Amino acid sequence: MKESTPKTFTECAIDVIKKIPRGRVATYGQIAALAGNPMAARQIAWILNSNWKCDKLPWQRIIGSKGRISLPSGNGLETQRSLLRREGVSVTNDGAIDLDRFQWNPKKISRWQA
DNA sequence: AACCTGACTTCGG
């Protein structure tokens, strides 16, 4: 039979992103790790770029490693900030988010929290 | 097919 469609890292990442609960945020590295490659955070960015406009991925829940929105102001920062606040996430004007309070913490993982 | 880029991350100086 056909080999079972080897899910690419992208597919896995998308799957993970879709699982992010509302009112919670995740970092690129976190998603990358869940997808199987903690260092492929870069790929995550590309995925969002390819899906945020045509897919229903909660791209707004994806933020930088320091709990901060990576989008430049005037180009999505406010949009993301608005969406997050709407979900109950506190975001500063600078785009900073309290990871201690809102970072998605799946039970299967426990490495990045140290 | 090759090279470059991307909402990144992490370490070293």
Next chain:
DNA sequence: TCCGAAGCCAGGT
């Protein structure tokens, strides 16, 4: 604290 370099994956040119 700021700057620069290396590393990952997939798509576009």
